[in-house]
Amino acid sequence: MAGTLTKLKTVVWGKIPTDPxxxxxxxxxxxxxxxxCCLMYWVNYLDRANLANAYVSGMQVDLNMKGNxxxxxxxxxxxxxxxxxVPHNLVLLRVRPRYWLSFCMLVWGVLTLSLYKxxxxxxxxxxxxxxxxxxxxxxxxxxxxxxSYYDEELLPFRTAVFTSSGLVxxxxxxxxxxxxxxxxxxxxxxxGWRWLFIIDFIVTVPVVIxxxxxxPDAPEISKPFYFTEEEHQLALKKSQDRKHVDSFSxxxxxxxxxxxxxxxxxxxWVLGGxxxxxxxxxxxxxxxxxxxxxxxQRNHYPMGVFAVGITATLLSALYLNATGGKNHWHIxxxxxxxMILSAILMAARPLSTGVVxxxxxxxxxxxxxxxxxxxxxxxxxxxxLQERAVVLASMNMFSNAVNxxxxxxxxxxxxxxxxxxxxxxxxxxxIASGILVCEVARAKHRFSSKPQPRSCAYRVVD
Numbered sequence: 375m376a377g378t379l380t381k382l383k384t385v386v387w388g389k390i391p392t393d394p395x396x397x398x399x400x401x402x403x404x405x406x407x408x409x410x411c412c413l414m415y416w417v418n419y420l421d422r423a424n425l426a427n428a429y430v431s432g433m434q435v436d437l438n439m440k441g442n443x444x445x446x447x448x449x450x451x452x453x454x455x456x457x458x459x460v461p462h463n464l465v466l467l468r469v470r471p472r473y474w475l476s477f478c479m480l481v482w483g484v485l486t487l488s489l490y491k492x493x494x495x496x497x498x499x500x501x502x503x504x505x506x507x508x509x510x511x512x513x514x515x516x517x518x519x520x521x522s523y524y525d526e527e528l529l530p531f532r533t534a535v536f537t538s539s540g541l542v543x544x545x546x547x548x549x550x551x552x553x554x555x556x557x558x559x560x561x562x563x564x565x566g567w568r569w570l571f572i573i574d575f576i577v578t579v580p581v582v583i584x585x586x587x588x589x590p591d592a593p594e595i596s597k598p599f600y601f602t603e604e605e606h607q608l609a610l611k612k613s614q615d616r617k618h619v620d621s622f623s624x625x626x627x628x629x630x631x632x633x634x635x636x637x638x639x640x641x642x643w644v645l646g647g648x649x650x651x652x653x654x655x656x657x658x659x660x661x662x663x664x665x666x667x668x669x670x671q672r673n674h675y676p677m678g679v680f681a682v683g684i685t686a687t688l689l690s691a692l693y694l695n696a697t698g699g700k701n702h703w704h705i706x707x708x709x710x711x712x713m714i715l716s717a718i719l720m721a722a723r724p725l726s727t728g729v730v731x732x733x734x735x736x737x738x739x740x741x742x743x744x745x746x747x748x749x750x751x752x753x754x755x756x757x758x759l760q761e762r763a764v765v766l767a768s769m770n771m772f773s774n775a776v777n778x779x780x781x782x783x784x785x786x787x788x789x790x791x792x793x794x795x796x797x798x799x800x801x802x803x804x805i806a807s808g809i810l811v812c813e814v815a816r817a818k819h820r821f822s823s824k825p826q827p828r829s830c831a832y833r834v835v836d
Contacts, residue, residue: 389527399605403523403590406600408532410585411516412539414479417578418512419543420550421486421505422451424574426656427547428567430663430672431555436565442786443495448655450499452778454506456771462511463518463767467759471519472589475511476582482508483578490568513540514748514766521752521762527698529749534691537744541680541687552673626760634821636765638814639751640772645807646706646747647773648780649713651800652720652737653679655785657793661730664790675731682738690742694749705746706811712739713804721797730791754818 391397429444465474485505492498516536524532550573559566590598597606630636652658658679662672690705716736723729751769755762784799 395604395608399601399608402600402605404532406588406590406598407519407523408535410581410589411519411536413581414475414585415512415516415536415540416543416546417479417483417574417581418509419540420547420577421482421509421574423544423547424486424570425451425502426659427673428570429656430659431567431570431669432559432565433567436567437492437495437498439495441788442782444787445655445782445785447495447498447502449778449782451502451506452774452781454503455510456774456778458507458510459514459771459774460764460767462515463763466511466515466518467763470591471515472585472591475515475589476586478508478511479578479585480582483575483582486571486578487575488571490564490571510770514770517748517752517766518763521749521756521766522759526700526749526753526756527695529752530694530745531688531691533749533752534687534745537741538684538687541683541738541741544680545677548673548677552670555669555673626764629758629761630764633761634817635751635755635761636768638810638817639747639754639765640768642706642747642807642810642814643743643769643773644776645803645810646709646740646743647770647777648803649709649740649743649800649807650737651777651781651785651796651803652716652734653683653741654777655781655796657785657790657796658730658734658737660787660790661734676734678731678735679738680741682735683741684738686739686742687745690746694746702746702750703811703815705742707808709740709743710804710808710811712736713800717797717800717804720800721794724792724794750814 391400425447429439433439434444462474462478482505485501485508489498489501489505492501517533520529520532520536547570550570554569554573555566558564558569561569564572588598588600590601597603601609647654656676658676659672662675667675690708693704694700694702713736716733719729719733719736748766748769751765752762755765780799784796785793789795
C-alpha cells in the first residue's frame with residue numbers, strides 16, 4: 375500500500391528528493407512560490423470574470439450599455455494587456471519579483487476598486503485598459519518564474535495548480551456575485567454589481583501584503599527568513615549549477631528570431647487562446663440572460679465551464695507527469711477534438727437547452743492548453759533565459775492581439791443566442807491548432823540534437 379501511495383505521489387507531484395535538506399527546500403519552494411502565485415492569479419481571474427458577472431447582474435441596464443459595448447470594454451482590456459506583456463517579463467529579469475508583482479497587484483486592485491464609481495461605458499473602457507496593463511504581469515511572469523525553479527518533470531503539475539487557481543477565481547466570482555445580488559443589492563445605496571468591485575479590492579490587499587513579505591527572491595539576492603542556512607546554500611548551489619545563455623547583448627535578437635521557438639509557440643497560443651473563446655467571451659452567461667434565466671442562475675450555471683477547465687487542466691498535468699513531462703502535443707489533439715464537437719453542437723442546436731449546456735461545458739477543456747503549451751515552451755527554451763522570457767510573453771501578447779478584434783468579429787454579444795459566426799470561427803481554430811501542435815512536436819524532435827539542461831532556481835540579473 376505504501377509503495378502504491380509513493381508511486382501515486384510521484385505521478386502527481388513529481389519525484390521526491392531523497393536528501394532531507396533538498397526535500398525540505400522543495401517543500402518550502404512549493405509552498406511559498408505556489409501559494410502566492412496561485413493567490414495572485416486567483417485574484418487576477420476574480421477581477422477579470424467579475425466584469426461579465428456584473429454585466430448580466432445589472433451593469434448593462436445601469437450604464438445603458440447597448441450593442442457591442444461589452445465587447446469593446448473587453449477589447450480595451452486586451453489592448454492594455456498586449457502592450458505590457460513583454461516589458462513586464464523583461465522587468466522581472468531586472469527587478470525582484472516580489473517587489474514588482476506585489477506593486478502591480480496593488481495598482482490593479484486600486485483600479486478595480488474605482489470601477490464601482492463608473493457611471494459610463496467610456497469610463498469602464500479607460501479603467502479596464504489600465505487594469506490590464508498591470509494584470510498582464512501575472513500570467514506569463516509566473517510561467518517564467520515556474521520554468522526557472524522547476525525542471526520538466528516537476529513543472530507540469532505546478533503549472534496546472536497555478537492555472538487552475540485562475541479558474542477557481544472565476545467560479546468564486548460567480549458565487550460571490552450571486553450572493554451579493556441576493557443579499558447586498560442597494561445596501562447603503564450601492565448596487566450589487568458595484569459591491570462586487572469593492573469586495574475585489576478588499577480581497578486583493580492581504581494577498582499583496584503576503585507576497586511582499588513571503589515570496590522568495592533569487593537565492594543570490596537574499597535568504598528568505600524561512601530558509602535555514604543549509605537550505606539557502608543548497609539553493610545557491612542549484613542556481614550556480616544552472617547553465618543557460620543570460621545576456622542582454624544584441625545576440626538576443628538572433629537567438630529569438632533565428633530559432634523556430636518564437637514563431638511556432640506564438641502562433642500556437644494565438645490558436646490556443648481562441649479555442650477558449652466560448653468561455654472567455656461569456657457566451658453561456660449571455661445565452662442564459664437572453665432566455666431570461668434568473669440573475670443567480672446566470673452566475674451559477676457558467677461555473678460548470680470553469681469546473682470542467684480545472685478538471686481538464688489537472689488531468690493533463692497528471693498525464694504529462696506520468697509520461698515524464700513529454701507528449702504535450704497529445705493535449706492539443708484532445709482540445710481540438712473537444713472544440714470541434716462543441717462548435718458543431720452549438721451550430722446545429724443553438725436553441726436546445728441540453729445541447730447548449732453540454733457544448734458550453736465542453737468549452738472548458740481548452741483551458742488545459744494553458745498548462746500544456748506554456749510548460750512546453752518553458753521546457754524547449756529552458757537553456758536561454760532571455761529567449762524564454764520573450765517567447766512566453768509573446769505567446770500571450772499575440773493571442774491577446776488577435777483576440778482584441780477576433781471577439782468583435784465573431785463573438786459580438788448581440789449575436790446571442792445562435793453565435794453562428796463564432797461556431798465557424800471555433801471550428802477553424804480548433805482544426806488549425808491540432809495541425810500546429812503536430813508541427814511543433816516534429817520541430818522539437820528535429821532540432822533537439824542534445825538534452826536540454828534543467829533549471830532549478832530563478833535568478834534576477836543585477
